[in-house]
Amino acid sequence: MNARTFQLAGELIDRVATDEKVVALTFDDGPDEHAPEIIDILDELRVRATFFVIGSQVEARPQAAQALVAHGHQLANHTYTHQRMIFVSPATVANEVERTDAAIRAAGQRDEILFRPPTGKKLLMLPLYLADHQRRTVMWDVEPDSGKTPTAAEIVTAVREETRPGSIILLHPWYAGGRNTREAIKGLVTGLREQGYRFVTVSELLALRRR
DSSP, rough: OOOSSOOSSEEESSBOSSSSEEEEEEESSSOOTTHHHHHHHHHHHTOOOOEEEOOOHHHHOOHHHHHHHHTTTTEEEOOOOOOOBBBBHHHHHHHHHHHHHHHHHHHTTOSOBBBOOOOBBBBBBBHHHHHHTTEEEEEBBBBSSSOOOOOOOHHHHHHHHHOOOEEEEEEEEOOOHHHHHHHHHHHHHHHHHHTTEEEEOOHHHHHHHHO
């Protein structure tokens, strides 16, 4: 249920096998009123990221979701209500995924819609649905801002120490609790670039997988 590297059915990716110093920056939840701030930061840094959004939030703030797409970012599915997807019915799984897909399409996303389960939890019905619909589950291998509330400097340090070629970095920049993460974005991008890394969307990262 909690494994980052395994699920019972379907394809799961937590990191991409590549020799290139390339990483994907991903953001979970939202969008909310902080979308313009995050877009401005990423524009300044010339970074395109992948946003695993909540369908109800996209419907509540369609202009924020549209702006993310317009600025070159990738939208991906993080369910409609962010409920834990364990011990749920097939109908609940379908509703959570498909309503969010529709909201993402309405925001302008045209390419494949990737999926990430809330809090990374998946048991039986969700993996079976994803496998049946040929959907890819994207987890992560670097998560510097979960658990206790780290400072921006601690987030930057953790990312620099834990990132490897092909890493998928998970950040939570939304809501009041995401302030330190928002403040850390510039530092972690700059720090990784100093180490020779470049940033791509998750779909672009998947295309670079070593065969």
